[in-house]
Every structure is written in structure tokens, then in C-alpha cells.
Amino acid sequence: MEYVTAGESHGPYLSAIISGFPANVQLDQQRLLADLRQRQIGYGRGGRMQIETDQVQIISGVRFGKTLGSPIGLLLPNRDFENWHAVMSVWPTTTQNSATVTKRIITRPRPGHADLVGGLKYDQLRDLRNVLERASARETAMRVAIGSLCQQFLAQFGIVIAGVVTQIGAASLSQESLRQASRPQSRRDFEREVIAPIRQQSTRTLDVETNSRMQATIDQAKSDQTTLGGQIRVIVQGLPLGLGSYVSANRKLDARLSSALMSINAIKGVSFGDGFDFGHETGRAAVDAIFWQNDSYQRSENHQGGLEGGMTNGMPLIIDLVMKPIPTQPTGAPTVDIRTHELTRATVERSDTTAVPAASVIAEAMTAITVMQAFCEMFGEDENQRIQQNFARYQRYLKGQRTEGQERS
């Protein structure tokens, strides 16, 4: 399965084409819209999210709710385009030189954004809007739509994903809550104890108390006229063992997940399992001991975060992400005007105070896309029932290994 997205932040539409999505997968439109909504409603977002409703349409590849195996087309109108007709017109118009367009030309690049380097690289210095429009995280709405379809596919196999906000500025979730959420558990428990709570909290953290501390931290940053970043933990439960591979560098699942997650705007670090704590742990303390119980191989701990040798090992996948503070500063960060090279303050249109809750939804989506790709490489990608049969055969094979092991011992 592959995809490509297109669209400018204030242009008429965002769009995407997904190819290689299996046939006969039942999709749920309400789930798709609910996932897009989750990306929008996080605490700390700016005025733009009041305008958009992210009503994505599926325009091909699905009939009566079931995938056809043909490319799936997605189209999402930007409601804000109403206010940007003149500025974002695709073809030259008589209004092109109007005062509105001139007023919106951007020549004061924002440090930490793509503005300056993009302008130089693509020779767009006349108007940095030509860079900013596509560099904007608006594009991630399409990735959440695609990821929602992938999550619906994976859920058939009991694979469920949660992106939990663990820190915003100085406010963090307790280590104990995080440990509880990350332990191996049944799909039902995980849905009840992790997925449902984060969908209810406006910062997408796990409990009401942490949520209010995070909200207060965001309010404070807003009144201080600055912005915040934070951390997210992605947890995946129900993974079969063996997704990904050790045989080639480009098939290692940790490498592929890192790449997918690092592609999210403003994400600056990804780690697995104990992550950077490995640096001070002894080898003995980092062992996930193997033992045999209840007819299967078990692990004492999950320091490795569910991956060994670039493959899932049957334990929950644990990925931590760090997001930098939103680069646009309400007061305008120091920069130069590219027309004069004189010191000035960067352009400020409206902006988010923080987007960590939204990024946690995007992280779920990017994880789902990557896991589904690895899943389909292993079990097939043409037709859903055949994939289910291949998956069931693999489960029987693993069970056979267990029986054989018992016979040998």
C-alpha cells in the first residue's frame, strides 16, 4: 500500500490517492470522521480549527462501504479557502495584483519553519507563501484520513493503536499511569482504559487531573505570548510477532516507523522501548527474559518496546516522540526581511499555542500506515479474505511450533 497527498493549506482542497489497499475491507465513515475530528479539537489550537470541519469525501475505490482494490481517492475541502480566493487562485485573475494579494505577500521568514530555506531552494523569494502553504501541517489531515482506513483494516486482526500525550511543556503524565497504559493487555481493556479516556481529554492524555494541569500550562504559555511542545507515547497492542524483518536494512520495522513518525511536522525525536534510558542502563537491567507459559513464549518485561531485530516480537509496541514548540511566536521571532536584509520580526498570522494533542492523532495514523504496510507484505494485499486466511494459517503455524516444542521436551 502506498499513498500520495496534495494540497496547499489555504488552497481549495486537500487530496490523496491510496494504491494497493486490499479489496473487500468494510469501512466505517463515522470512524473516519471521528479520527479527523480528534486531530482538530485538541486544546491549544488556534483560530483555524474553528473554521475547518474536515469532512473528507471518498471519491473512488469504495462502493457501499467496501473497498474495491482500486485506488482510493480522498478529497477534503478547505473551508478557509472562502477567505483566500484571491490569494490562492490557481490561475491568474484580474485580482492577482490587487491590494489583498499584495498585503498577503510574505517576505519575513519564520525561524524554525520551512520559509527561508524553502524560498531559497525553490526560488520563491518573491513570496514565501509559496513555501509555507505546503510546508504547513494542514497536510496531516490527509494522513489522518489514510491512517484511519489503515486502523480499520488492522482492527480486524485485533491490532489497536493509541497516541497518548505524556507531556506538554512542564506538565507531564505520571510514570505509573504510563506504565499501566503500556503493559500487555487485551484489546477490550486497552480500548476501555487507554483509547476511550484519551479521546475524552482535550489534551489527549489519560486522566482528568493531568488534563487540567496541561490545559493550565497551555493557558499560561498563551498569556506569556509563547508556544509549547511536548511528548507523545504511541502504544500498539495485539501485534502478531514477525512484522518487519532483519534481512535488509530497509525492511527493519523500527527504521520504517522512525522515518514515518519523523515526517510529522515538528517531531524532533523518536525512540523505542526504554529509548534514551538505555544509555545508562546495564545490559542485565535491560533484559526481557524469555520463558514458556500458557502454551506460548512470554517476556518478563518490555524494555525493547516490542521490537527485536527490526521485527515485532508479540509484546506491545512502545514508541516515544518529542515535538518541538510551535515555531511561530505571537510576538514575531527575530528575522530579516528578504527584500532589504534588515532586521525585523517574522510574519505572524494566527497560530497554534501547541499542537501536541493533534500530533498524537497524526502519530497514530503514521504508525497504522507503516504497520499495515508490513502486515500486507507478510500476509498479502489483494483481497481481504485471502489475507485473513493467510493470517490464520500463520497463527496455526505458530501454534504448531508450540505443540512441537512440547513434544520435543
Ligand SMILES: Cc1cc2nc3c(=O)[nH]c(=O)nc-3n(C[C@H](O)[C@H](O)[C@H](O)COP(=O)(O)O)c2cc1C
Ligand atoms: C498539527 C500541527 C499543527 C501545527 N501548527 C503550527 C502553527 O500553527 N504554527 C506554526 O508555526 N507551526 C505549526 N506546526 C509546526 C510546523 O508545521 C513545523 O514546525 C514546520 O512545518 C517546520 O517543520 P519542522 O519543525 O519539522 O522542521 C504544526 C505542526 C503540527 C503537527
Ligand SMILES: C=C(O[C@@H]1CC(C(=O)O)=C[C@@H](OP(=O)(O)O)[C@H]1O)C(=O)O
Ligand atoms: C491548518 C492546520 O494547522 C495549521 C498548521 C500550521 C503550520 O504552520 O504547520 C499553521 C496554522 O495554519 P493557519 O495559519 O491557517 O492557522 C495551523 O492552523 C491543520 O492542522 O489543519
